[in-house]
Structure formats: structure tokens, C-alpha cells
Amino acid sequence: xxxxxxxxxxxxxxxxxxxxxxxxxxxxxxxxxxxxxxxxxxxxxxxxxxxxxxxxxxxxxxxxxxxxxxxxxxxxxxxxxxxxxxxxxxxxxxxxxxxxxxxxxxxxxxxxxxxxxxxxxxxxxxxxxxxxxxxxxxxxxxxxxxxxxxxxxxxxxxxxxxxxxxxxxxxxxxxxxxxxxxxxxxxxxxxxxxxxxxxxxxxxxxxxxxxxxxxxxxxxxxxxxxxxxxxxxxxxxxxxxxxxxxxxxxxxxxxxxxxxxxxx
Numbered sequence: 001x002x003x004x005x006x007x008x009x010x011x012x013x014x015x016x017x018x019x020x021x022x023x024x025x026x027x028x029x030x031x032x033x034x035x036x037x038x039x040x041x042x043x044x045x046x047x048x049x050x051x052x053x054x055x056x057x058x059x060x061x062x063x064x065x066x067x068x069x070x071x072x073x074x075x076x077x078x079x080x081x082x083x084x085x086x087x088x089x090x091x092x093x094x095x096x097x098x099x100x101x102x103x104x105x106x107x108x109x110x111x112x113x114x115x116x117x118x119x120x121x122x123x124x125x126x127x128x129x130x131x132x133x134x135x136x137x138x139x140x141x142x143x144x145x146x147x148x149x150x151x152x153x154x155x156x157x158x159x160x161x162x163x164x165x166x167x168x169x170x171x172x173x174x175x176x177x178x179x180x181x182x183x184x185x186x187x188x189x190x191x192x193x194x195x196x197x198x199x200x201x202x203x204x205x206x207x208x209x210x211x212x213x214x215x216x217x218x219x220x221x222x223x224x225x226x227x228x229x230x231x232x233x234x235x236x237x238x239x240x241x242x243x244x245x246x247x248x249x250x251x252x253x254x255x256x257x258x259x260x261x262x263x264x
Contacts, residue, residue, distance in 0.1 A: 003246075018110065018138070019054060020054050020192065020195035021195070028190065029072075029085065029086050029218075030073065031073050031089070032073070033074075033078035033091070033093075034093045035093075035094070035106075035155060036104065036152050038093055040076045042208075045192070046202060046203050047074060049206070053202065054195075055195075056071035056208050057071045057072070058070070058071070058074070059073055062075070063080055071220075077152070091167045092165060092167070092171055093169055093171055094168075094256055095170065096253075097153045097245075097249065097253065097256075101141060101233075105140060105144040108128065108148065109132055110129075111129065116128045116129040123136070128147065138241065138252045141236070167184060167185060169181055178204070179203075182203045183196060186199045
């Protein structure tokens, strides 16, 4: 279960503005939905810091654990029951599933997260990490496609992309132009222009370069921020892996706007 994070009012933080909202009487629950290896740690830092700055409550959790006094809610697998949410405004981020698989694979080879070290009967009592490490890279990436990434991509496939309350955007777009996309996000949340500018400064603190001390594309194999590069699948996917992806996920790349057909 995802960790519960709270940011109560902290008097030690200097706030230039009392509220980020342009109209405090129209304040809504902010909901951010994403997926494992789709900027989750990045957005936790940004949204938690914004919440702390403005004295708001931030919560990353499953929806059944959502507290009534939460102001910013993050669901890291996008499993939300829209009908049970209070008045809300949201953002939803996807990533090219091929790059997501690669990011997840390399992360799962070394992560210390507890779930990856629990033996599973379905894997002949191996942990998920040991299971991936038992393969070479080609078979390991296929194992990841059929493992944790399969569930994530199915969730991504089942999302309602026509909900006007959610701003839809791609990981690739925000990597390309962080400031422009974050501005759209904060404006969609109903923040005032002054708050948008303030929040852009907060987001900049957590950019890939500032957090990793590396330029995008420079690989650190044992970092949560591995490379920050898009399109890496073109260098790593073999024809066999491409065929397996198409077999497992059909036309998802077309539906998400990453390809125009399956001849890739």
C-alpha cells in the first residue's frame, strides 16, 4: 500500500501568499493521477512542497484512505472512482509504455522497495527482483512486460481520457518543456497568476537536472532518476521484444497517440 504523506501547516515556512487559488470560494480538491515509473517521485516532491508552502494537506494514498480535509490527492496508479470524489480538478500523466517498461526493468533490478523482495509462489518462490535478475536483458525486459508493467499498462489503457475535469499530458512533453507544461497544470488547478509563478519556481527546484546533478540522457543505473531520456526503447527493443509488446498490448500506442499504426 502506498505510503501516506501529510503536510500540516508549518509556521517555520514563510508564505508570500495565503492561498494559491484565484478564487478561494471555488477551491476544489486537486487530484493528480499517474503510474509507477511515470514521474511519481517527481510529482510527489512538487505537489508536497506546494502544499507545505501554502499550508494545504497533501495525501498520496489509495482513494479509500482519502481524508476529508485533504487538499491535494495523488493516486499513483490512477485508480480513482470519479463518482465518489468531492468537487475536484485533476491532472493525469501518461508515458510511452515502451520507455516505461525499460525504466521499470532497470529500477526493479536493484530497488530496495519491500514488495520486490517478497518471495512469490508464482515465481517458484523467487522474489520479483531475483526473478528479473535470473534473465539476460532481452528476456528480462520481456519478463517485465509480463510482470508489474503489464498491470500498469492495463490501468493506463482503461483510463477515461475524455473527462474535462482532468488535464491530460504526456511525460515526454513535460520532459521537453517543464515550465510550459507545469504552467498549464497550475492554471488548470485554478491557481492565481501570482501563485502559478511561485509554483513554477518550486517545480524548478525538482527538475531532473537539479535533483540528479546530471543532464538528461546521462545514465545512472542505480538512481530512481535513471536517465530522464525519452525514446530509449528504440535503442534497446529487439524485434522479439517488439512482437511480444504488440501481442500483449495491441493498439495501445495508437490510442495513446504515440504511433499511428502498429508498424513500428
